[in-house]
Amino acid sequence: MHVRVEDLTKRYGQVTALDGVSQTFPSGALTAVVGPSGCGKTTLLRCLAGFVAPDRGRLWMGDRDVTHTQPQSRDAAMVFQSYALWPHMTVFENLAFALRLRKVSRGDVGRRVREALDLVELDRVPGIEDRRPRQLSGGQQQRVALARAIVVRPQVLLLDEPLSNLDAKIRHRVRVEIRALQRRTGITAIYVTHDQEEAMSIADMVVVMEGGRVAQAGRPEEVYARPKSPFVAEFLGSTNVLAAVMDPDGRILPSAAGSLIFRAEDIQLASPREPAPAGSAWVDGEIVDVLFLGAGYRAYVRVGEEVIMADNRTPMPRGAVRAVIRLEKVFAFGRD
Amino acid sequence: MNATGLRAPNLRDRPRGLLALALRAALVAVLLGAIVGPLAGLVLWSVAERWHWPALLPQQVGLKYWARITQGDLLAALTRGVAIASVTTVAALVTAIPVSYGAARARLPLGPVLLMLFLLPQAFPQLPVFASAAVLFYRWNLAGTYAGVVLIHLVGGLVYAVWTMTAVFRAIGEDIEEAAINLGASVTRTFFRISLPLALPGVVASSILVFIYSLDEFTGTLLVGAPYVTTLPVYMYTASLGYELQIASVTALVLMVPGVLLLVLMERFLRAEYLAFFGRL
Amino acid sequence: MSAARPVEQVLWWLAAIPATMVIIVGFGLPLVQSLVASFTRDGVLTLANYELVYRLYRQDVVYTVMVAAAGLVLTFGIGIPLSGYLRLRHSQTAEFLLKVPLFVPFVVVGHAMRIFLAPRGTLPSLLHALGLVSPDTTLAISEGWIGLPIALAWKHLALVVLLLMGAFRGVGEEYLEAARGFGAGTFRQIWAVLVPMAAPSIGLAAVLSLTSMLASFSIPLMMTKGSGPQMLMIDLYHRYGLHGDFGTASAIGVVSYLLAAGAAYYYLKGVMRQ
Numbered sequence: 001m002h003v004r005v006e007d008l009t010k011r012y013g014q015v016t017a018l019d020g021v022s023q024t025f026p027s028g029a030l031t032a033v034v035g036p037s038g039c040g041k042t043t044l045l046r047c048l049a050g051f052v053a054p055d056r057g058r059l060w061m062g063d064r065d066v067t068h069t070q071p072q073s074r075d076a077a078m079v080f081q082s083y084a085l086w087p088h089m090t091v092f093e094n095l096a097f098a099l100r101l102r103k104v105s106r107g108d109v110g111r112r113v114r115e116a117l118d119l120v121e122l123d124r125v126p127g128i129e130d131r132r133p134r135q136l137s138g139g140q141q142q143r144v145a146l147a148r149a150i151v152v153r154p155q156v157l158l159l160d161e162p163l164s165n166l167d168a169k170i171r172h173r174v175r176v177e178i179r180a181l182q183r184r185t186g187i188t189a190i191y192v193t194h195d196q197e198e199a200m201s202i203a204d205m206v207v208v209m210e211g212g213r214v215a216q217a218g219r220p221e222e223v224y225a226r227p228k229s230p231f232v233a234e235f236l237g238s239t240n241v242l243a244a245v246m247d248p249d250g251r252i253l254p255s256a257a258g259s260l261i262f263r264a265e266d267i268q269l270a271s272p273r274e275p276a277p278a279g280s281a282w283v284d285g286e287i288v289d290v291l292f293l294g295a296g297y298r299a300y301v302r303v304g305e306e307v308i309m310a311d312n313r314t315p316m317p318r319g320a321v322r323a324v325i326r327l328e329k330v331f332a333f334g335r336d
Numbered sequence: 337m338n339a340t341g342l343r344a345p346n347l348r349d350r351p352r353g354l355l356a357l358a359l360r361a362a363l364v365a366v367l368l369g370a371i372v373g374p375l376a377g378l379v380l381w382s383v384a385e386r387w388h389w390p391a392l393l394p395q396q397v398g399l400k401y402w403a404r405i406t407q408g409d410l411l412a413a414l415t416r417g418v419a420i421a422s423v424t425t426v427a428a429l430v431t432a433i434p435v436s437y438g439a440a441r442a443r444l445p446l447g448p449v450l451l452m453l454f455l456l457p458q459a460f461p462q463l464p465v466f467a468s469a470a471v472l473f474y475r476w477n478l479a480g481t482y483a484g485v486v487l488i489h490l491v492g493g494l495v496y497a498v499w500t501m502t503a504v505f506r507a508i509g510e511d512i513e514e515a516a517i518n519l520g521a522s523v524t525r526t527f528f529r530i531s532l533p534l535a536l537p538g539v540v541a542s543s544i545l546v547f548i549y550s551l552d553e554f555t556g557t558l559l560v561g562a563p564y565v566t567t568l569p570v571y572m573y574t575a576s577l578g579y580e581l582q583i584a585s586v587t588a589l590v591l592m593v594p595g596v597l598l599l600v601l602m603e604r605f606l607r608a609e610y611l612a613f614f615g616r617l
Numbered sequence: 618m619s620a621a622r623p624v625e626q627v628l629w630w631l632a633a634i635p636a637t638m639v640i641i642v643g644f645g646l647p648l649v650q651s652l653v654a655s656f657t658r659d660g661v662l663t664l665a666n667y668e669l670v671y672r673l674y675r676q677d678v679v680y681t682v683m684v685a686a687a688g689l690v691l692t693f694g695i696g697i698p699l700s701g702y703l704r705l706r707h708s709q710t711a712e713f714l715l716k717v718p719l720f721v722p723f724v725v726v727g728h729a730m731r732i733f734l735a736p737r738g739t740l741p742s743l744l745h746a747l748g749l750v751s752p753d754t755t756l757a758i759s760e761g762w763i764g765l766p767i768a769l770a771w772k773h774l775a776l777v778v779l780l781l782m783g784a785f786r787g788v789g790e791e792y793l794e795a796a797r798g799f800g801a802g803t804f805r806q807i808w809a810v811l812v813p814m815a816a817p818s819i820g821l822a823a824v825l826s827l828t829s830m831l832a833s834f835s836i837p838l839m840m841t842k843g844s845g846p847q848m849l850m851i852d853l854y855h856r857y858g859l860h861g862d863f864g865t866a867s868a869i870g871v872v873s874y875l876l877a878a879g880a881a882y883y884y885l886k887g888v889m890r891q
Contacts, residue, residue, distance in 0.1 A: 051794050072800040084791035088813040097809070098799035152799065360708060367714045374729040374771065375721070377739035381732055392746040431639065434632030444629045450637065457644045461832030461877055463850045464870025467857050468647035468654070491643035494636060552722035554835050569724045569835075576728055576839060585732070588725040595720030603713070 001062040001075070001155040001188055002027040003048065008057035010043055017043040018054065019212035025205075030182045030189040032203035034196050036235070040212040041192045042160060048190065049078045049158050061156060076156035077149035081164055083141050085133040091117075091144050092129040098152045116151035119181060120144075139170045146178065150185065157182070157189040163198065175202050196236050200224060208232050233261040233331045240264065240308040244283075246332065250276060252283035254304050259333045266329040267310035269299060272322045282324045290315055375592075381585035401582040410571060410587060417567035420482060421550035424489040428546045429539065431490075432497035437527070440505035451502060454495040462492065462555050470559040480564040488556035489549070496545040504538025505531065544601075548594050655867035666868035673852075674869060680846035682876070684762065685830035688769035692777050692826055695770070697819070700781035701807030705793070712782070718775035727839025730768035734759050734840075765848070768836050773826045780825075784818030785811050828877045849873050 003025040010018040018040045025031045033041045046052040048059060050071030058067045066074050077098075085094050095113045104112065117123045120143040133141055142162060149157055162178070163171045179202040182189045193199050199206055200220040207217040208231075216223050216232045227233035234241055245258040252260060260281070269287075276282035285303035292315075299310045301323055310316075310323060381387075382401060384394035404410050438444030439451055457465070469488060470479060478484035508531060516526040532539075554569040562570060572587035658665045703711060718726070732738050736759040758764060788811055796810050812819065834850040841851055849869055857866035 049794075049798060051798075071794075071798045072802070076798075078795070078798050080791050080795060082789070082791055084789070084795040086792060086795070086810060086814075088816075097796070097801075101800040101805070148795075148799075356706075360706065363702070364708065364710050364714070367711055370771075371714050371717050373740065373743075374726075374733040375717075377733045378725075378729050380739060392742050431636040434629070435636045438629040438633060443625060444633060445626060450633065453637070453640055457640070459828065459877075460644075460648070461828075461850065461870070461873045463832070463834045463853055464651055464867065464873060465644060465647050467853065467863075467866060467870070468651035469643055471863060472642075472647055472650065487639065487643055490639045494639055498636065552724070554722070554724045569722065572724060572728060573838070576731070581732060584728055588728050591722055591725050592720070595722070599716060599720045 003156055003188060003190065004060040005044070005048070006058045006060075008044065008047060008054050008059070010040075010047065010052060010054050016212050018047070018057075020057070021209075021212070021214055022057075023207060023214055023217060025188060025190050027188050028186045029204040030179060030191060030202060031205045031207060032191045032193060032199035033207045033209060034193055034199035034235075035209035035215075037194060038211075039209040041194075041209050044209070045078075045158055045160055045190065045192045048156075049076060050074050074156075075154050076158055077152055077154035078158040078160065079145050079149045079162045081161045083133070083145040083165075085141060085144055085148070087133050090130050090132055091136075094133070094144060095148050095151050098148070102152070112151055116147040119150060119185070120147045121177070122147065138166050139174060142166060142174060146181070150181075150187070155188065157187050159189065159191045161193050162191075163193070163195075171198070178202065200236065208235060210235075227261075227331055230259050230261060230331075230333045233333075238264040238309060238311070240267075242283075242303065242306060242308065243335070246281050246330070250279075250281045250327065252281055252303075256335065258335055261331040261333070262325045262329055264298065264309040264311040266325050267308070268324045269301070269310055269312065269316055270322045270324055272320050274322070276322065276324045279327050280324045281327055281330045282322055284320065284322050287316055287318050287321050290318075378585045378588050381581055382589055384582060401586050404583060404586065405590065410568075410583070413566050413568050413571035413587075414590065416565065417551050417569075420485055420489065420565075420567060421547045423482075424486050424493060424550040425543050425546045427486060427490055428494055428497040429501075429542060432494060432501055432542070433532075436498050436501035437505050437531070440502050441510065451498060454498045457492050458495055463559075466556045466559045469556075473560055479560055480562075482565055485557055485561040485565050485567075488560045489553050492553065492556065493546045493549040496549060497542040500542040500545065501535065501538055504535045504541075508534050544598060548598060551594055552591060651867040651870050654864050655871045658864045666865045669865050670868045670872060674849070677847050677849055677852055678872065678876075680762075681831060681849045684765050684769070684848060685827055685833075687763070687766035688773065688830045689823065689827050691766055691770035692773045693819075693823065696774055696777040696781060697812065698807065700778050700785055701811050702803065703778075703782060704785040704788075704811060705803055705806060712778075715775055715778045718772050719779070721772070723772065723833070723835040724839060726768060726772045727836035730764065730771065730836070731840045734764045734767065736760065760842075762846075765837060765840060768840060769830050769833060772836070773829065777822050777826060780818060780822040781815065784815035787818075788814045831876050832873055849876075 004023070006022045008018050008021040009016070021040070021044060033044060035041050043052060047054050050066070050069065054067070058065060060066065061074060061076065086097070089097070092113055095116055096109050099109045099112060113129070114123060117128065122128050122140065122143050125140070128136075128140075133144070136144065142165075146162070159178070163174055166174065175198055178191075191199070191203065203220055205217065206220045206223050208215045208223065210231050215235075216228050223232065224236050227236065230241070233239060240262055242252065242260045243254060243256055243258070244252050244260045245255040246252055246260065262281075270276070272284050283303050285301040285308070287299045288302050288307065289300040291298045291300070293311070296311055296313045297315045299312065299316045299321075300307050301310055301321060303323070308323065380394060383397040383399065385398045385400055386396040387394035405414070435444070435447075435450060439447030444450065466488060469491070473479040473484045473487075478487065512534070513526050513531060516530050517523065521529070551567070552569060553567070554573070557565070557567050557570050558573070561567070566574070568587055568591050572584050572591065575581075575587060576584035655666055656662050656664070699711075699715075721729070733740050735741075736756055738759065741756075741759065758767075792810050792814065793806050796806050801809065832850060833848060834854070837848040837851050838854070841847065849872065853866050853869040853873070856862050856869060
């Protein structure tokens with residue numbers, strides 16, 4: 001079931017959280033809504049869930065206009081950032097809660113709970129059903145929250161920064177599992193996060209938001225390789241932003257008239273004595289520091305008044321250097 | 337105005353639909369009746385010069401009974417009550433502040449245990465204890481004296497001052513005092529020039545709580561003070577015993593005035609924790 | 618802050634003496650005396666006072682417990698749904714109204730309820746004027762035993778709602794949203810989420826209320842009918858005031874301590890935990 005919002009607007013006093021947002025979330029896909037704090041992504045999700053009523057605009061789930069429908073009656077289940085597992089209930093009771101409200105028979109409740117736990121791979125943990133949330137690890141709690149959402153077999157799954165409370169290592173693992181789960185069940189999932197890397201790695205479609213508006217939406221590779229605005233270009237990836245323009249030879253010159261944006265991994269560092277290859281932009285500078293990142297090295301190159309990052313497999317020596325970037329990897333924008 | 341038109345209500349805060357609105361209105365109406373009803377009865381009785389069953393309202397109303405406030409025994413009881421409450425408040429603050437400060441600054445060993453001590457009179461049934469106290473006071477010639485009544489008021493009311501002031505002193509960071517001491521001030525000077533002024537809102541709050549407790553105190557005053565030292569609550573009881581229901585109602589309403597004032601003040605100034613103490617008044 | 622030097626410690630102890638003396642003289646000594654007096658008659662240690670209590674007042678013990686229990690049921694039966702509703706739907710007017718009884722002294726409550734619920738009181742005359750209820754029903758309320766629990770509940774509801782609102786507001790909104798999202802209506806949000814999560818506070822509020830109701834004196838004193846079963850504190854007052862029998866009065870007092878003892882212990886434990 002696809003989800004669509006049209007002209008969605010929400011204001012809190014002087015602050016406009018959502019400014020006429022229109023977007024379609026494709027059926028059966030995992031769409032990530034990503035952006036910095038305050039961009040409106042959480043408000044958008046809560047509107048979809050029904051916990052926030054928009055001031056203007058409409059919401060559809062499938063062909064149904066659910067703008068004024070209660071959260072209970074929308075076919076959308078939410079995974080909360082804090083998990084919101086009821087502490088006084090066992091894992092089983094947490095999962096059974098919604099089923100019992102829907103008058104599912106006793107036997108079926110047990111079966112479906114086990115099914116859901118199996119889907120999130122918690123069925124292997126002995127006695128998991130009788131444990132209380134506080135007896136579980138963060139990762140386990142997250143999976144229970146996920147299981148609780150899918151046990152009702154919703155048409156839409158809403159995830160509100162589901163991994164932000166987990167350690168970095170676990171985050172990487174769990175996000176892949178969430179994606180696998182979504183693929184297996186074919187559920188339409190809308191996934192809010194502030195982590196652009198997380199969004200791009202698992203999403204079928206990425207919606208980048210800024211200041212209550214959609215800055216750009218599309219496939220991750222698409223949005224990454226062809227950002228339409230300085231904000232999107234800068235937000236995705238490890239990016240350098242220079243107040244500069246390029247001359248016809250590709251030389252980068254400082255200027256207040258434009259922004260040049262390019263990624264750290266797209267920079268080649270060469271000797272200043274060698275001319276840059278055709279089809280590249282280039283600028284001279286000096287390596288002032290080199291950091292070890294584990295998978296490679298990051299050089300900090302002073303270019304004029306600014307410092308840019310350049311990633312490389314092997315360490316680079318200090319001293320004068322020429323930064324070379326292929327033209328198609330440079331995003332040029334005029335400054336307003 | 338766009339195509340969708342109407343503004344959707346915020347689902348969390350406002351009632352949905354006419355039914356919910358009606359339910360809410362009904363709730364407020366019922367509460368209004370249940371809470372104001374008995375109090376309205378007091379008001380009616382206080383102005384009822386002639387009232388026969390089964391009339392809903394008195395046949396004749398007047399302020400005859402209210403005039404009694406300005407005369408004789410009611411006024412005397414009121415004055416006495418205010419005087420006793422004032423003395424009790426001052427005594428409570430003077431005795432409570434050292435304990436509270438010591439407990440708040442952890443300078444008083446077993447401070448927390450001591451704080452619990454002051455709670456006990458509120459946790460135990462008051463009448464048996466006060467009756468026993470009356471026996472003791474009689475032996476010590478304290479029965480029927482102002483001193484005795486103040487003492488019995490302190491027993492129950494001290495806890496308000498102690499607990500409030502402890503919370504207040506705790507809230508004043510120790511670093512403020514340490515800064516003064518660091519600059520050369522003595523502990524005493526620091527206390528009187530810095531800590532106490534900063535604790536002034538708490539002092540005001542404590543004073544109000546103790547004052548109202550003392551003004552409204554009934555059981556202890558009845559046992560220890562009667563028949564020589566009577567305060568307004570005891571006067572009201574005597575009036576109602578004698579079936580002078582109008583006088584009793586007037587007295588009851590007068591008794592409520594400080595509390596109502598406090599309710600209004602509280603909505604603006606006092607914090608909810610102080611409020612919780614009131615349930616034991 | 619490190620503990621004070623020995624000299625300072627002594628000084629602080631001295632400063633705490635006046636307050637402590639008040640409690641010892643005004644509460645501690647009387648308490649001990651009443652305990653001793655309950656076992657004393659005519660100068661000898663005996664159980665005679667307790668025998669008298671058993672003989673004369675055992676029905677009143679039952680009555681007191683019954684009235685307090687009824688008051689408790691009324692208070693929480695109304696208080697929990699009310700607080701739950703206010704937590705979820707908000708009404709400042711209702712919350713303000715519910716604070717009013719906090720500031721009405723116990724004696725005034727007693728007097729107000731007396732004239733409100735009396736056979737010819739304001740409530741019956743109102744119901745009569747509205748033609749709502751037959752005179753027999755109103756008489757039943759006035760003459761029956763339910764008047765006292767109603768008065769007790771009226772006064773205690775304010776404190777209970779205050780405590781419950783504090784506890785319910787302490788329950789994170791996300792737990793309620795999750796319940797709502799999965800289909801729970803107002804009723805279920807209250808009973809399946811709010812009440813279990815606020816259980817410790819509800820317990821404390823119940824204990825506070827029960828102790829207070831068991832030991833209530835002012836309200837029953839104003840509403841007493843003179844005949845029939847009485848609250849224990851009224852019996853105590855008559856025993857001491859009218860008969861001058863301090864020994865038996867103390868025995869009644871000890872019985873009331875025991876009734877409130879478990880509750881008082883829990884009260885202190887609960888407060889200490891904070």
